[in-house]
């Protein structure tokens with residue numbers, strides 16, 4: 001099926017062709033015929049499904065005729081997403097006489113005021129807080145808005161924007177078309193949706209949580225907390241051609257990890273809310289251009305990153321919620337690409353790990369790296385116990401990669417400890433026992449051939 005067959009006009013399909021798309025994605029096929037005639041829509045679209053074009057293309061088409069004014073407003077949770085939607089919309093609109101602009105916090109307000117007041121925009125992409133600031137300064141008029149989009153609406157609610165959204169809804173004309181895209185439907189969003197939408201069509205009736213694309217291979221890597229940076233380094237080392245996003249929970253954690261990875265020779269960048277706008281833009285640009293191979297980021301940054309060919313998402317810290325997990329790993333395997341999603345799990349993460357697996361409806365494979373010393377003590381812990389040693393099983397190799405699988409019945413979050421000194425084990429189906437551990441639970445070193453076996457990661 002072609003874009004023209006969906007009813008999009010020539011000036012828009014030309015823009016789409018210029019970007020290089022040949023046929024619409026499923027969400028585009030479904031949503032465009034609903035949006036073009038003016039219906040309200042609630043759509044549950046997976047990250048990377050092509051949802052931006054699914055709403056921008058019909059919006060541009062609807063705006064082709066009519067007065068020049070701010071007629072379409074797209075609300076997004078983060079400045080990164082605002083910049084990306086703006087960039088995409090500008091490309092699609094390149095053969096249409098329409099202008100697109102974006103406003104978001106963290107940068108000076110006057111240039112944004114000039115853009116809106118003097119240059120004028122037909123489509124404005126905005127984060128809620130900055131839009132309200134601009135409105136409070138009488139720099140933007142929302143009286144002519146005909147189409148409102150709430151993009152990644154669940155994320156906006158997660159980030160505490162629900163009251164701002166409600167305030168914005170009251171500033172908009174009631175006669176308008178409203179489109180809402182959201183991977184999940186938290187209760188708080190229901191209230192916003194009830195107020196915003198009128199008799200909406202629904203697409204892919206939202207499952208309570210979005211499912212990650214099947215092309216993403218997921219694995220959990222149990223490890224003691226003090227060995228996380230070493231294990232991450234090993235995982236990165238064992239992957240020659242990778243572009244990886246590494247997620248941490250906190251901004252300070254991101255900065256710390258960034259420094260560690262740099263010291264160890266990885267081309268690293270960092271992206272989080274405390275970095276200035278120009279630092280964030282530079283990090284993303286360097287990542288897109290391949291100057292940075294490992295981008296350390298916090299969750300806030302996770303939704304907005306639209307970089308093709310991210311081969312790996314690595315959760316250095318387990319995400320707080322299953323939703324965050326799904327959104328983080330959605331950064332890889334975009335469109336039809338494949339990707340790997342690795343999560344380092346420690347004994348402390350047991351609850352979060354259980355929640356993620358419950359949501360996914362399946363258990364994620366645990367993997368241990370061969371030739372990684374899991375038994376190393378914390379430097380100060382001379383008399384402490386060895387962390388994480390004990391019963392390990394060697395399972396099947398995936399392709400030419402060799403790893404050690406932890407038996408399926410161990411606790412979420414770590415390899416089973418040997419209880420009462422026993423080294424007994426129950427081999428998994430088709431598995432082989434690892435070489436026997438010594439008195440300290442250490443396994444013998446492997447030979448050079450083993451060491452060479454690498455997993456593409």
Ligand code: AMP
Pocket residue numbers: 020021022023024025028046047048049050051052053306308334335
């Ligand atoms: P989104 O889900 O909107 O973030 O889009 C994910 C990625 O898919 C972006 O990099 C888009 O450029 C790309 N994309 C969107 N629509 C198409 C299409 N019809 N064909 C190929 N790529 C697309």
